[in-house]
Amino acid sequence: MWTGAEQESFTKVLDEFEKRTGAEVTFVPTGDSASTALGTKIEGGEPPDVAFLAQVGVMHQFAEKGWLKPVGDEATAQLEKNYGKGWRELGAYGGKQYGVYFKAANKSLIWYNTAAFETAGVTDEPKTWKEFLETAQTVSDSGTPAVSVGGADGWTLTDWFENVYLSQAGPEKYDQLAAHEIKWTDPSVKKALTTLGELFGKKDLVAGGASGALQTEFPKSVSQAFAEPPAAGMVFEGDFVAGVIAADTKAKVGEDAKVFPFPAVGADSPVVSGGDVAVALKDSEGARAMLTFLASTDAARIWAEQGGFVSPNKALDTGAYPDDVTRGIAEALIAAGDDFRFDMSDQAPAAFGGTKGAGEWKRLQDFLKNPDDVAGAQRALEADAAKAYGNG
Amino acid sequence: MGTPRRLAVLFLMPALVLLGALVVYPIGYTLVRSLFDAGGSEFVGLGNYAEVFTDPDILVAVRNNAIWVAVAPTVATALGLVFAVLTERISWGTAFKLVVFMPMAISMLAAGIIFRLVYEQDPDKGIANAVVVGVHDTFAEASAYPGARPRPDGVLKPSGDGAFTAASPARPGSPADLALVGLPAAQLPEDARDAARAPAGDGVSGTVWLDFKPGGGGEPGVVDPGEKGLPGMKVEAVSGGKVVAEATTAADGTFSFPAGSTPRDAVLRLPASNFTEQYAGVDWLGPTLVTPSIIGSYVWMWAGFAMVLIAAGLAGVPRELLEAARVDGANEWQVFRRVTVPLLAPVLVVVFVTLMINVLKIFDLIYIIAPGPTQADANVLALQLYLSSFGGGNDQGVGSAIGTLLLLLVLPVMFFNVRRIRREGRR
Numbered sequence: 001m002w003t004g005a006e007q008e009s010f011t012k013v014l015d016e017f018e019k020r021t022g023a024e025v026t027f028v029p030t031g032d033s034a035s036t037a038l039g040t041k042i043e044g045g046e047p048p049d050v051a052f053l054a055q056v057g058v059m060h061q062f063a064e065k066g067w068l069k070p071v072g073d074e075a076t077a078q079l080e081k082n083y084g085k086g087w088r089e090l091g092a093y094g095g096k097q098y099g100v101y102f103k104a105a106n107k108s109l110i111w112y113n114t115a116a117f118e119t120a121g122v123t124d125e126p127k128t129w130k131e132f133l134e135t136a137q138t139v140s141d142s143g144t145p146a147v148s149v150g151g152a153d154g155w156t157l158t159d160w161f162e163n164v165y166l167s168q169a170g171p172e173k174y175d176q177l178a179a180h181e182i183k184w185t186d187p188s189v190k191k192a193l194t195t196l197g198e199l200f201g202k203k204d205l206v207a208g209g210a211s212g213a214l215q216t217e218f219p220k221s222v223s224q225a226f227a228e229p230p231a232a233g234m235v236f237e238g239d240f241v242a243g244v245i246a247a248d249t250k251a252k253v254g255e256d257a258k259v260f261p262f263p264a265v266g267a268d269s270p271v272v273s274g275g276d277v278a279v280a281l282k283d284s285e286g287a288r289a290m291l292t293f294l295a296s297t298d299a300a301r302i303w304a305e306q307g308g309f310v311s312p313n314k315a316l317d318t319g320a321y322p323d324d325v326t327r328g329i330a331e332a333l334i335a336a337g338d339d340f341r342f343d344m345s346d347q348a349p350a351a352f353g354g355t356k357g358a359g360e361w362k363r364l365q366d367f368l369k370n371p372d373d374v375a376g377a378q379r380a381l382e383a384d385a386a387k388a389y390g391n392g
Numbered sequence: 393m394g395t396p397r398r399l400a401v402l403f404l405m406p407a408l409v410l411l412g413a414l415v416v417y418p419i420g421y422t423l424v425r426s427l428f429d430a431g432g433s434e435f436v437g438l439g440n441y442a443e444v445f446t447d448p449d450i451l452v453a454v455r456n457n458a459i460w461v462a463v464a465p466t467v468a469t470a471l472g473l474v475f476a477v478l479t480e481r482i483s484w485g486t487a488f489k490l491v492v493f494m495p496m497a498i499s500m501l502a503a504g505i506i507f508r509l510v511y512e513q514d515p516d517k518g519i520a521n522a523v524v525v526g527v528h529d530t531f532a533e534a535s536a537y538p539g540a541r542p543r544p545d546g547v548l549k550p551s552g553d554g555a556f557t558a559a560s561p562a563r564p565g566s567p568a569d570l571a572l573v574g575l576p577a578a579q580l581p582e583d584a585r586d587a588a589r590a591p592a593g594d595g596v597s598g599t600v601w602l603d604f605k606p607g608g609g610g611e612p613g614v615v616d617p618g619e620k621g622l623p624g625m626k627v628e629a630v631s632g633g634k635v636v637a638e639a640t641t642a643a644d645g646t647f648s649f650p651a652g653s654t655p656r657d658a659v660l661r662l663p664a665s666n667f668t669e670q671y672a673g674v675d676w677l678g679p680t681l682v683t684p685s686i687i688g689s690y691v692w693m694w695a696g697f698a699m700v701l702i703a704a705g706l707a708g709v710p711r712e713l714l715e716a717a718r719v720d721g722a723n724e725w726q727v728f729r730r731v732t733v734p735l736l737a738p739v740l741v742v743v744f745v746t747l748m749i750n751v752l753k754i755f756d757l758i759y760i761i762a763p764g765p766t767q768a769d770a771n772v773l774a775l776q777l778y779l780s781s782f783g784g785g786n787d788q789g790v791g792s793a794i795g796t797l798l799l800l801l802v803l804p805v806m807f808f809n810v811r812r813i814r815r816e817g818r819r
Contacts, residue, residue, distance in 0.1 A: 119577070121608015141543065142604050143576030152763050204541065204574065211675070214765045215513050229578060351786065357767030358449075358779065365765040 002052075003029050009306035016302055017293050023286050038281075042067050047281035050290045052102070054276050055346050056090065062279070063093040069280040071097050071295075072288035078295035082315040086338035091277050099277035100295045103303070104312040106333045107238035107272045107343060108163050108262035111245070113225055115256065116144045116233035125260035129164075132263040133198060136205045139233035145207035147199065148232030150221030151214040151368050154361020156237060158345040158353065159272065161364060163236075163262045165192040166270035171339050178344045180389040184381035190374055195265055197371035207232035210368050219244055226251035236262070238274070239310055239329045254325045261332045271336035274343050275312060304330075352388035359384045419799065426792035440793035450780075450794070453771040456683055457801075460690075460754060460772060465747035468691050469740060472698025476706055477728065479699075489703065493696035500693070504760030507689035511676035511761070521673030528671045535668040536581065536624055540572045543603070546613055547571070554664030562629065562660050564651065567591070568598030570662065571613050572622065577606050580620055587621040588644040594651035598660065600625045601645040621645020625666050631658040677763055682770040686761050690754065698743045705739030706732070738816075745809050752802050773798050 002010050007029060014025045028048070030037040038051055047067070053059050062068050071079070076097055079088050083101070091099030110132075117123075120142035126132040136146035150156040166174045169188040176182045177189070203209040207224065208216065208231075216224070222241050224231035226249040235241065242253045251257045261269045278294050280287035293299050300311035304320040310330045318334075321327040333340065345353030345360055352359040363384060367377040429436045444450050475492055479485035495503065512518030515525040542548035542556055548570055551557035562568050567590040580602065587601035601621045603612060610616030621644040629637040629649060637654050639647040676685045709732060717731045733740075755774035762770035773794055781791025 119606050138608070141573035142606075142608070143539075143574055143579070152765065154764055215677075215763065229576060355779070356764045357762075361764060362768060369765070 005308060009303050009309065012306060013294075013299050013302045016299070017290065020293070021286075021289055023289065025290070038062075042281065049280065049282045049284055049287040050278055051281055052276045052278050053099070054274070056277075056342055057347060059091075059099055059277055059279060060093050063096075063098050067281060068093075068098045069283040069287065071100060071280060071291045075100060075288060075292040075295050078292055082295060082297055082300075082313045084312070084314055084334075084338055086340060087275075087312045090275075090342060091279075099279045100291050101275045101277050101312050102294045102299070103276045104310050104333055105238050105240065105274035106310055106329045107159050107274060108270050108332070109238060109241070109259050109329060110234050110236050110262060111222070111225070111241050111257055111259050112234045113144075113230045113232075113251070113256065114258055116142075116230045119144065120233065126263050127269075129167075129195065129198075129263045129265040133205070136199070136234070140204045144230055144233045146205045146233050148207045148216065148221040148225045148235040149200070149213040149368070150216050150218035150235075150237070151210070151365055152216055153218045154356065154365055155345060155354070156218050156221065157364035157368060158360050159238070159343070160196060160236060161192060162272045162341075162344045163270045164196050164265050165189070165344075166272055166341050167262070167265040167268060168192050168195060170266065171341055174341050174344065178341075178347045180348075180385055184385055185378045189378055189381075192265075193367065193371075193374045193377060196367075197374065200368050201371040210371070213368060214365060219248060223248040226257055239326070242325065243308065254323050257325075259325055259328060268339070269332070271333060271340035272343055273312075273333060273340050274346065348385075349388040352385050359388060422792045422795050422799075425788060426796050427789075429789050430787040432788065436789065440789045441797075443790055444793050444797060449768055449771060450773075450776050452768065453773050453776040456770065457752065457772050459683060460687065460751050461748055464687050464690050464694075464751045464754075465744050467687070468694045468747055469698050469702075469744050471691065471695040472700075472702050472743065473733075473736070473740065475695065475699040476702040477732065480703065480706055489696075489699060493700055495693045496696050498693070500756035501760060503689060503693050504757050507686070507692075507757070508761050510689075511685055513673065513675065513677075515673050518673075518676070520676055525671055525673045528673075532671065534670060535666055537572070537575060537622060537666050538669045539574055540602075540622075540667055541574045542571060543573055543612055546603075548662065551661065554667055555661055556667075557630070557661040558659050560659070561657050562596040562598070562654065564594055564596050564654075565592045567646075568596070568660055569613060569615060570598055570600045570627075570660065571603035572600065572662075573602065573604050575602055575604075575622075577602070577604075577620070581623055583643050584620045584623055584645075585643040586617065587615050587619050588646055589615050590646040590648060593648055595649045596629065596654050596658070596660070597646065597648035598627075599645045600627065600641050600647065600662065626663055628661045628663055629654040629658040630661045631655045635661075677761070677766055679766050679769040682762055682766045686757050686770060689757055689761065690751070694747060694750070698747065701743050702736065702739055705736050709735045741812070745805060745812075748805055749802060749809075752798065752805070773801075 007027070011027060014027060017023065018025055038047070041047055053062070059068070079097065079100065087101050088097065091097060091101055116139060120139045122135055122138055126135045140146040149160070165177070165188070168191060173182065173188050177184070177186070182188075199205055200210065206213050218237065222235050222237070222244040225233065225235040226245055228250070245251055245253055245257050263269065278291055280291055297313055297315045300313040300316045301320045303309040304311055304316060305322060307322045307326060310326065310333055312333065314334050318327050318330055321330055347353070348360070355361065360381060363377055363380045366380065367373070425432065426440050427435060427437060429439075475489070479488050510518055510520050513521060515521040547558050547568070548556040549559055558568060558570065569589070587599055590597035590599050599615055599621065601615060601619055603610070603619060605616070605618040610619060621641065623641055623643045623645065625641040625645070627639045627641065627647050628635045631654070636658055637649050639649055641647045675681060713731055713735070714727055717727050722730065753774050754772055755778065758770050758772055758775050759778070777791050777794040777798065780794060781788045
């Protein structure tokens with residue numbers, strides 16, 4: 001879970017909770033494999049009161065095993081007041097409210113190098129996919145490679161696909177594909193991959209061409225776009241790009257690095273999101289009070305003011321965010337209403353959506369290498385998906 | 393005399409219990425587990441084995457394992473032998489041995505990270521490509537304008553092999569505007585001046601310029617103020633597939649051919665030599681080279697091990713035999729080939745077999761060095777075992793089947809090794 005700066009900010013939220021309730025809270029970060037760490041604790045009979053989970057699938061799994069306790073009436077009241085239906089339902093399972101989404105991620109952002117845009121004479125942020133491709137062409141013509149793609153990490157490619165697909169095929173199809181109710185050989189997938197191929201297939205638009213992109217890990221895809229001279233004008237990924245920019249480059253977010261929402265491929269811009277959900281593992285007074293507090297606007301405001309945080313709480317005044325960039329990201333997230341969707345590959349079985357060198361990661365890397373072969377990519381994706389979902 | 397039976401059993405008990413719990417039971421359980429499905433509840437017979445021998449990914453792993461076993465121990469042993477023999481008689485041999493042996497002190501994980509860097513594509517980071525690119529650039533000259541290209545709707549069209557050719561024949565008296573884009577302004581040569589339209593003379597003339605000025609603006613395909621010429625650009629006039637005349641652009645991008653030097657049907661072409669991309673080096677971790685590259689890192693680690701063992705064996709070789717051979721008129725190569733190597737054979741076999749067992753279960757180097765896109769091309773059985781069982785697949789049935797297969801592959805080598813040790817014990 002959260003470490004470093006994030007932990008510091010969250011501790012401030014906890015301090016406020018302690019001040020209000022007089023309770024004492026201990027925060028234990030679990031590292032990357034939260035579900036393993038928690039599973040061990042629960043099976044050992046010593047669960048914490050409240051835990052944060054990053055994957056929807058893990059929450060469902062825990063709920064199914066009966067490890068989770070409902071949030072209680074007060075938290076539900078807070079949720080109804082402050083949260084949209086989409087976020088409430090994400091925290092529910094089997095008709096019961098188990099979770100409070102405290103921290104959200106917006107994975108539908110294009111970050112750009114303002115100097116590169118200036119050199120290219122681009123003044124308007126593109127709103128549609130067509131404008132986006134034109135902008136990319138202009139940036140490329142100006143001598144800066146247009147789009148940095150971190151293709152060595154498969155998950156950035158799944159995020160590319162998810163954004164195009166959500167915007168083009170719509171939320172319903174997205175849910176069906178996420179649950180593998182429709183096959184990857186579906187015409188809607190073909191259309192999305194063809195659209196993606198309009199970018200991936202142009203050597204001029206992708207920094208380093210496909211082979212260069214396949215050797216670029218996500219952190220490098222960000223740092224090269226904000227290096228001097230820039231090796232790319234734009235880079236796609238979630239709000240966490242800001243952290244990489246701050247850590248690995250000299251660029252300043254808000255001045256040298258700005259952001260616009262992922263262009264609309266269909267009618268609307270997509271919002272693909274992630275988030276950390278707080279759940280109660282014990283049926284205790286303290287756990288319920290904590291969830292109620294986390295669902296409140298006050299708790300969200302404390303972290304929002306620290307920065308590096310986007311809240312799904314729609315009652316939070318966006319004035320609380322410390323800078324324009326974060327505010328824009330948060331506004332885009334709230335504006336999506338209930339049409340935002342959770343990261344598809346995070347919902348899929350890990351063998352398909354989360355394994356280096358296999359499943360969707362590998363197939364989309366192959367597609368990046370050879371964007372003309374849409375049908376072949378679809379067949380390979382479907383074969384892997386059928387195996388992983390076990391419902392061929 | 394004879395020890396009382398019960399006492400013997402009592403003393404053997406701890407060892408038997410430990411071996412049973414830590415070796416025999418896991419092997420037995422793996423065998424049983426390999427006959428069940430992913431969940432471990434349903435009996436599938438040999439289904440998992442069928443999957444192992446039909447899944448294309450696993451077949452690649454089997455093939456790669458064969459390559460590893462054939463190549464890595466051989467190369468490491470051969471290198472170790474060469475090092476051992478060569479360093480035997482020089483005074484700083486020990487220092488040399490120390491250096492060659494040093495990689496053994498590093499964990500596989502650290503070695504993997506080191507070689508991930510060594511094989512990095514960017515010559516500024518990866519030393520392998522730094523060497524390759526350095527050598528290449530010493531012999532081949534870099535072009536002045538890598539990456540420059542015409543606009544898709546411009547006068548010039550790509551004509552294969554990286555050259556750009558004008559769509560229609562050049563007319564004397566109407567200067568050609570050959571617009572290029574895609575170059576950072578900072579990369580232009582220092583002597584580049586603002587582009588100018590070529591004067592309309594008797595011969596064919598024109599301008600090659602960067603049709604993009606910082607900040608944008610200006611009309612595509614038109615020489616606007618502030619846009620720079622591209623000096624030193626080679627321009628060819630081509631007629632009937634042959635180059636009939638050549639010109640080079642001036643500081644403002646203009647060029648001209650002498651009147652009458654170009655036939656009426658000649659078209660202008662900017663040859664590929666203007667645009668050759670900088671040599672990117674070898675794609676070490678690409679699909680074809682990834683396994684040899686990783687084997688290279690393995691040899692780097694283990695050649696020292698082979699060398700030390702062989703050097704120890706060499707010390708035990710009786711000097712008088714070598715002297716006798718020399719006195720009999722054998723040259724050094726014959727001494728090495730006919731005396732040293734046969735005498736060293738037992739040591740060489742030990743080293744070879746040890747490395748073979750070691751290589752069969754190779755995992756760490758591949759898991760760390762192979763990047764995501766080519767991990768499947770570098771796959772080996774031990775890695776596939778991990779991936780199938782825990783790395784997302786969560787199919788411990790197939791994982792156990794692979795484990796059993798690995799065991800079967802190691803067994804003959806083990807058997808051979810045990811028999812050899814026994815025979816030696818008897819001697």
